[in-house]
Amino acid sequence: ETGVTQSPTHLIKTRGQQVTLRCSSQSGHNTVSWYQQALGQGPQFIFQYYREEENGRGNFPPRFSGLQFPNYSSELNVNALELDDSALYLCASSPGSRKNEQYFGPGTRLTVT
């Protein structure tokens, strides 16, 4: 167990809807990164938050947005859901001084119908 939790575990949404996924970081970690993993693929970097500010973004459209709170927990919001957004969404927390030392949560499985 990494100490990183995500909720919900599973989620089913309809195309066009909006979804919010949540992540609780490991204690003492001020950096969180979000990844999207399509079935049979490796995770793809969505964005990273460091001390409540976005700190880099992958090749994802603006309808993917995030927040990081003062307690370093985080949200991933996706608007106008598309069928291709169906995936496992993973968050990973890390200490700010060692951002590549990432501890992953169990993921949220999102299905868009």
Place this chain on the structure above:
Amino acid sequence: SQQGEEDPQALSIQEGENATMNCSYKTSINNLQWYRQNSGRGLVHLILIRSNEREKHSGRLRVTLDTSKKSSSLLITASRAADTASYFCATDGTSNTGKLIFGQGTTLQVKP
């Protein structure tokens, strides 16, 4: 786009055999990491190898890195059924930002 490419995509072996997975990457790196993922769940960090290291061991795991060929390999010795999982290599290049780019993974099945 994927930074790493794993080879093979799938591997099936008997318990007790060794399993070797390879990863190739495209850019210069400071380090490379290997992760395991069980049944579409979260990723578990296995080992990190730095660019100035050629080989690293952790228990039954042995990782090698050849920066001239931009490739790495993960060897699992004396495999067990519990090693059945997908294995990914990942790197953030030379940025040390933690914005990891993963390969597509190798799915390992260890038959009892």
